[in-house]
Amino acid sequence: MTQRRRVPSVAPLLGALALSLLLGACADGERGTDAPPAANAPAVEPAATPPAPADVAPPSAAGAAALVGTRMPPYPDGLSDIIGSCIAGGEGLEHVCDYGMNVLGRGDRDGGDAVGVYLVGARNTDTTADRPIWEVTDALDIPVADGYQLQLADCRIDGQFSRGVAALVRHAGGEEFSTDIAWARRYDTASGKFVETGGAGVDCVDPSAGV
Numbered sequence: 001m002t003q004r005r006r007v008p009s010v011a012p013l014l015g016a017l018a019l020s021l022l023l024g025a026c027a028d029g030e031r032g033t034d035a036p037p038a039a040n041a042p043a044v045e046p047a048a049t050p051p052a053p054a055d056v057a058p059p060s061a062a063g064a065a066a067l068v069g070t071r072m073p074p075y076p077d078g079l080s081d082i083i084g085s086c087i088a089g090g091e092g093l094e095h096v097c098d099y100g101m102n103v104l105g106r107g108d109r110d111g112g113d114a115v116g117v118y119l120v121g122a123r124n125t126d127t128t129a130d131r132p133i134w135e136v137t138d139a140l141d142i143p144v145a146d147g148y149q150l151q152l153a154d155c156r157i158d159g160q161f162s163r164g165v166a167a168l169v170r171h172a173g174g175e176e177f178s179t180d181i182a183w184a185r186r187y188d189t190a191s192g193k194f195v196e197t198g199g200a201g202v203d204c205v206d207p208s209a210g211v
Helices: 011-033
Strands: 080-087 099-106 115-124 134-141 149-152 155-157 160-162 165-169 181-188 193-195 202-205
Touching: 080 149, 099 149, 115 193, 134 193, 155 165, 165 202, 181 202
Parallel strands: none
Antiparallel strands: 080 099, 099 115, 115 134, 149 165, 155 160, 155 202, 165 181, 181 193
């Protein structure tokens, strides 16, 4: 009697192979999650701000303090030199305009509708030039008082004329001098600042007196 050979089943082998492939895929996934994070990109430094150009336009007149340290002319946008006065810094014609006071304002000076905004004290940086080049050392907002006008360089302290005095004056009655002073300051050339006038009293010439 012929005996039939028994063929082993391949099902267990196929099952083992599938399990092996499944375990391998899981291991690869775990290795993927454990991979170290990518290195952070280096931080980008902001570009340096370029230096300001050498020729800087004059600042806008944001306030009196903004004028200190500037040179004029040219004058700040929207302002012009309405009136000014030289102050001598020594003996001789070459020193007649070493310092000065100026009123900066808006409007047409020649047309008579100019309005003063700032009172500045300055030193002349080039006394050999055809016209002064002023470096502002102090600046004030011009005070306002009804009926008073600002005068420069034609006032006296204790009877002595002082080219460095600026005052708010009211004139009436045709008198040559008025003592009706609402405000007064003296430009001190040593400190470059406007200071109290000092002395017992200030009076100013009426420009229209005797006319």
